[in-house]
Amino acid sequence: MGLDRRAFIKFIVGGAAGTLFTPIPWKLADDSSIWSQNWSWIPRLKSGAVTADATYSKLCSAGCAVKVKKVGGLAFGVKGNADNALSQGGVCPLCANGAQMLRSPARVAGPMKKDGSAFKAISWDEAEALLADKLKGLKGQSGKVAAISGDGSGTANEVLSGFLAGLGSSAYYYMPSDQTTMAKAWNGIMGGSGQIGYDLEGADLVLCIGADIMDAFGPTVRNQKAIAAKRPIEGDKTVTLLYAGPVRTRTAAVADTWVPVSPDGGAAFALGLANLLIKSGKGASLGGFGEFAELAAKFGPDAVEKAAGVKTEALMTVAKALLMAKNPVVVVGSGSGQGGGVALAAAGVALNALLGSLTVLPEFPKAVSHAPDRSGLLAKDVVAWLADVDAGKAPTPEVLFVYEANPAYALPQAAAMAKTLDKAGLLVSFSTYMDETAALADLILPAPHPFERLDDAQSPYGLGKATYLLATAVAAPEKDCKSTPDFILGLAGKLGVDLGFGAFEDVLKAKVQAIGADWDALAAGGAFVSDRKGSAQADLGASALAKAAAAPKAQGTLLAALDHLNIGTGALATPPHALLTVRDTELYGKDLFVQMCAATAKSLGVSEGAKVKLTAGGSEITARVALNEGVMTGVVAAPLGLGRTAWDPFTKGKGDNVSKILAVSAEPGTGYSVWAGSAVSVAKM
Amino acid sequence: MHAKEFKIRWGMVIDVDKCTGCGACMVACQVENNIAPVTPEVDAWAGVAYDASNKLRTLNWLTVYEINNKKAFPEYEVAYMPRPCMQCASPACVPVCPVVATDKNEEGGIVSQIYPRCIGCRYCMAACPYHARYFNWFDPTWPAGMAKALSPSTSTRPRGVVEKCNFCHTRFQQAKDKARQEGGDPNSLADGAYNTACAEVCPSGAILFGDLNNPAHKVHALAHSKHSFRLLERLGLGPQVYYYSKREWVHRLGDNYLPNEKKA
Numbered sequence: 001m002g003l004d005r006r007a008f009i010k011f012i013v014g015g016a017a018g019t020l021f022t023p024i025p026w027k028l029a030d031d032s033s034i035w036s037q038n039w040s041w042i043p044r045l046k047s048g049a050v051t052a053d054a055t056y057s058k059l060c061s062a063g064c065a066v067k068v069k070k071v072g073g074l075a076f077g078v079k080g081n082a083d084n085a086l087s088q089g090g091v092c093p094l095c096a097n098g099a100q101m102l103r104s105p106a107r108v109a110g111p112m113k114k115d116g117s118a119f120k121a122i123s124w125d126e127a128e129a130l131l132a133d134k135l136k137g138l139k140g141q142s143g144k145v146a147a148i149s150g151d152g153s154g155t156a157n158e159v160l161s162g163f164l165a166g167l168g169s170s171a172y173y174y175m176p177s178d179q180t181t182m183a184k185a186w187n188g189i190m191g192g193s194g195q196i197g198y199d200l201e202g203a204d205l206v207l208c209i210g211a212d213i214m215d216a217f218g219p220t221v222r223n224q225k226a227i228a229a230k231r232p233i234e235g236d237k238t239v240t241l242l243y244a245g246p247v248r249t250r251t252a253a254v255a256d257t258w259v260p261v262s263p264d265g266g267a268a269f270a271l272g273l274a275n276l277l278i279k280s281g282k283g284a285s286l287g288g289f290g291e292f293a294e295l296a297a298k299f300g301p302d303a304v305e306k307a308a309g310v311k312t313e314a315l316m317t318v319a320k321a322l323l324m325a326k327n328p329v330v331v332v333g334s335g336s337g338q339g340g341g342v343a344l345a346a347a348g349v350a351l352n353a354l355l356g357s358l359t360v361l362p363e364f365p366k367a368v369s370h371a372p373d374r375s376g377l378l379a380k381d382v383v384a385w386l387a388d389v390d391a392g393k394a395p396t397p398e399v400l401f402v403y404e405a406n407p408a409y410a411l412p413q414a415a416a417m418a419k420t421l422d423k424a425g426l427l428v429s430f431s432t433y434m435d436e437t438a439a440l441a442d443l444i445l446p447a448p449h450p451f452e453r454l455d456d457a458q459s460p461y462g463l464g465k466a467t468y469l470l471a472t473a474v475a476a477p478e479k480d481c482k483s484t485p486d487f488i489l490g491l492a493g494k495l496g497v498d499l500g501f502g503a504f505e506d507v508l509k510a511k512v513q514a515i516g517a518d519w520d521a522l523a524a525g526g527a528f529v530s531d532r533k534g535s536a537q538a539d540l541g542a543s544a545l546a547k548a549a550a551a552p553k554a555q556g557t558l559l560a561a562l563d564h565l566n567i568g569t570g571a572l573a574t575p576p577h578a579l580l581t582v583r584d585t586e587l588y589g590k591d592l593f594v595q596m597c598a599a600t601a602k603s604l605g606v607s608e609g610a611k612v613k614l615t616a617g618g619s620e621i622t623a624r625v626a627l628n629e630g631v632m633t634g635v636v637a638a639p640l641g642l643g644r645t646a647w648d649p650f651t652k653g654k655g656d657n658v659s660k661i662l663a664v665s666a667e668p669g670t671g672y673s674v675w676a677g678s679a680v681s682v683a684k685m
Numbered sequence: 686m687h688a689k690e691f692k693i694r695w696g697m698v699i700d701v702d703k704c705t706g707c708g709a710c711m712v713a714c715q716v717e718n719n720i721a722p723v724t725p726e727v728d729a730w731a732g733v734a735y736d737a738s739n740k741l742r743t744l745n746w747l748t749v750y751e752i753n754n755k756k757a758f759p760e761y762e763v764a765y766m767p768r769p770c771m772q773c774a775s776p777a778c779v780p781v782c783p784v785v786a787t788d789k790n791e792e793g794g795i796v797s798q799i800y801p802r803c804i805g806c807r808y809c810m811a812a813c814p815y816h817a818r819y820f821n822w823f824d825p826t827w828p829a830g831m832a833k834a835l836s837p838s839t840s841t842r843p844r845g846v847v848e849k850c851n852f853c854h855t856r857f858q859q860a861k862d863k864a865r866q867e868g869g870d871p872n873s874l875a876d877g878a879y880n881t882a883c884a885e886v887c888p889s890g891a892i893l894f895g896d897l898n899n900p901a902h903k904v905h906a907l908a909h910s911k912h913s914f915r916l917l918e919r920l921g922l923g924p925q926v927y928y929y930s931k932r933e934w935v936h937r938l939g940d941n942y943l944p945n946e947k948k949a
Binding site: 033034037038039041042043044045046047048050069070071072074075076077078079080087089090091092093096097099100103104105214215220221224225227228231233234248250251252253254258260478565566575576577578579580581582583584585587588589590597598599629630631632633648649650654 | 698700702703704705706707708709711712713715716717719720722724725733734736737738739740743745749751753756757758759761762763764765800801802824825827828829830831832833834835836837840841842843845846882885886887888889890891893906907910929
């Protein structure tokens with residue numbers, strides 16, 4: 001039997017039809033679709049038990065109570081800790097990156113020593129020996145050993161400042177923030193004790209003057225939770241939120257009313273409100289009230305309009321709302337979370353005193369007995385000190401420790417500050433990441449990531465009640481890091497400085513015992529909240545306030561630097577996953593964008609997208625223009641946190657550093673370094 | 686187009702008046718769903734470096750848009766609008782898919798995306814009026830070591846396929862499993878038993894998630910509020926994501942109203 005043409009076609013067609021009734025073609029199609037996507041270089045998921053451990057994440061300035069989610073024992077994500085009173089299940093955009101930042105490409109692998117222009121890995125023992133040798137000769141020499149801390153709430157500061165005190169140095173400084181400005185006002189000028197707090201939970205009206213409570217001021221997650229709880233989606237709102245500031249910030253976006261106030265007009269606006277409140281019969285039991293009332297009387301509606309750009313009607317409306325409210329709270333600060341004047345802080349205290357809402361939180365007892373008081377340290381002025389060092393008015397430190405801070409990048413007039421920092425004999429950075437200060441340092445002794453270490457937070461600034469939180473090590477160490485306070489305790493032992501403890505865990509246990517909290521409950525993610533109030537006795541400090549408030553108004557275009565949490569903080573560059581949240585009107589490609597309204601752009605002769613040079617404080621940055629009608633006329637708004645020169649490919653070289661053009665001046669009457677609302681010159685390129 | 690009715694309809698109500706645009710939801714979404722941060726990749730021919738600083742080739746299942754009332758200072762107002770996949774009742778993306786890589790799941794009405802089936806033709810992206818679908822231009826690469834522990838919830842996707850928000854579907858399966866283990870009814874989950882990563886992390890409580898058909902779930906009543914609206918509602922795709930705002934201009938921006946046209 002031969003194979004003719006007909007039989008051949010039958011065989012082919014029959015065969016083809018037959019295969020359709022077998023699983024072969026379907027299996028092949030399925031396999032090809034799977035295997036063509038199954039390449040070895042595509043990461044696979046890890047399997048294992050999924051668990052979640054509670055801790056306190058200090059990646060953002062105030063910290064968030066989180067649960068670190070793990071698979072097979074490895075951290076992969078975070079969720080909020082709903083049982084913790086502080087965050088109530090919410091997480092900020094920085095702490096949401098917590099697990100990813102454990103394995104950030106910017107992490108420092110281990111202790112390193114500068115060797116020429118590069119770094120050389122050394123052991124922890126070598127680092128300790130090197131430092132002990134250097135410090136031995138400096139013991140007892142005032143100002144020769146100094147430290148800058150960016151952690152406003154941790155007990156680690158007691159260890160570091162106590163160590164410095166043991167070496168005979170009092171040069172311990174905190175990075176500037178709204179907290180330090182308020183400490184200068186309340187603990188310094190006004191002579192108060194404890195820490196100013198804001199009872200947002202109990203308020204029926206919250207007036208924010210400059211303070212961007214949803215984005216840049218204090219514990220933003222708690223602030224959002226406190227406001228949201230009183231503004232249910234359906235039903236009656238039981239809190240009114242007012243925002244006064246030069247830019248329609250994120251707080252202003254959800255506020256009931258936005259009152260545009262010029263960047264340097266916050267104090268005048270607050271004093272104008274105080275004047276109206278006093279005229280309505282409000283008084284305060286704080287010292288110097290008469291003198292303060294005389295000062296406030298100078299800030300009538302016309303004077304406020306001139307100094308702050310606020311129309312009489314708007315001022316009266318806010319004053320009326322404050323008078324009508326049962327529990328109004330005024331929160332003052334700077335849109336950038338730093339550089340605001342003592343005058344505004346003091347005026348904020350006075351307003352709350354007039355409204356009967358002044359909240360003072362007591363300090364928790366110290367664990368390291370001979371460490372200096374926290375409030376006194378917070379009131380010090382790091383910018384003025386560095387300016388004195390630069391000018392030769394203060395001794396140049398032979399050893400400068402930098403803890404949880406990035407002063408070379410984040411201080412105002414950053415380029416000049418970095419030069420001064422570089423003058424230190426031995427710049428020691430305890431940074432977890434290769435930030436700008438670490439890159440400048442002579443010695444990097446990396447601290448563990450917040451999820452890898454034992455740490456704590458006592459009353460993060462902005463809370464309404466004294467609160468204590470504990471952070472425990474919930475993730476295995478990814479790098480060769482050492483807890484900074486433990487390292488310092490070891491060093492102290494070598495140098496014969498007795499801090500009373502051998503390990504940081506013992507310091508924290510002593511602290512927890514002293515405040516009467518339960519270690520196990522705190523370690524399980526709980527918060528210790530005390531209803532105890534601090535003393536509200538103080539003087540209104542009217543004489544210093546009068547001089548500060550009488551300062552001449554800055555001329556020309558004013559700069560409103562903005563701190564957006566999703567972009568990062570001075571100490572933490574934008575995490576890789578958060579870069580996606582940065583808007584095209586803030587950063588596009590390598591270009592920084594500054595915002596201004598159309599009227600300002602017209603007066604400056606620039607248009608949307610134009611490339612401009614901004615100059616102030618002896619430095620300049622380049623940017624493009626983004627038109628934004630949410631910025632007051634005569635003001636240029638610019639986001640902080642970009643223009644990194646270290647870190648990783650995600651952030652390095654993206655945009656420019658606005659801190660470079662924050663021009664510092666000494667506030668009349670207080671001498672405190674201020675830069676919020678400084679003048680800036682804008683030129684088309 | 687007639688939309689199928691399902692017993693359970695998972696959906697969101699997003700309070701635009703509460704959202705501060707902080708971006709925590711976007712980060713939580715990326716972490717939960719293993720969306721790799723696009724590492725800077727230079728296209729020498731086009732002269733562009735693709736990464737999240739220009740967002741030309743990025744993947745963001747959830748995007749927070751900033752909108753404004755188009756008025757000049759000081760009447761200018763701004764609002765933030767998180768935009769996940771709308772999980773439409775009659776999705777435009779489903780019928781155009783030539784390989785049935787996406788479908789409207791009958792168990793909850795979530796529009797799925799089956800990555801191994803996707804051939805990357807991107808018809809669905811062209812069809813989606815919400816721009817909620819994203820194409821993998823690159824293989825997913827995390828910075829060295831960051832992929833050591835990825836979220837066990839979502840498989841990684843290779844370059845060449847389309848992906849989108851699926852309301853953290855693994856969490857739905859886990860919630861049903863939990864209900865079964867505890868002797869409950871997996872088809873009648875309590876409010877909050879199944880929640881998306883974005884809603885869970887939101888610090889201001891602006892994102893609420895639940896079964897739109899279940900009167901015991903908060904979103905049921907909120908979706909019927911006079912202050913609720915859906916994006917491009919007049920297209921008739923029936924999104925399962927509702928927005929809530931008491932501001933008229935926000936409602937008007939939610940659809941293509943002509944300047945003088947009265948809102949329906």
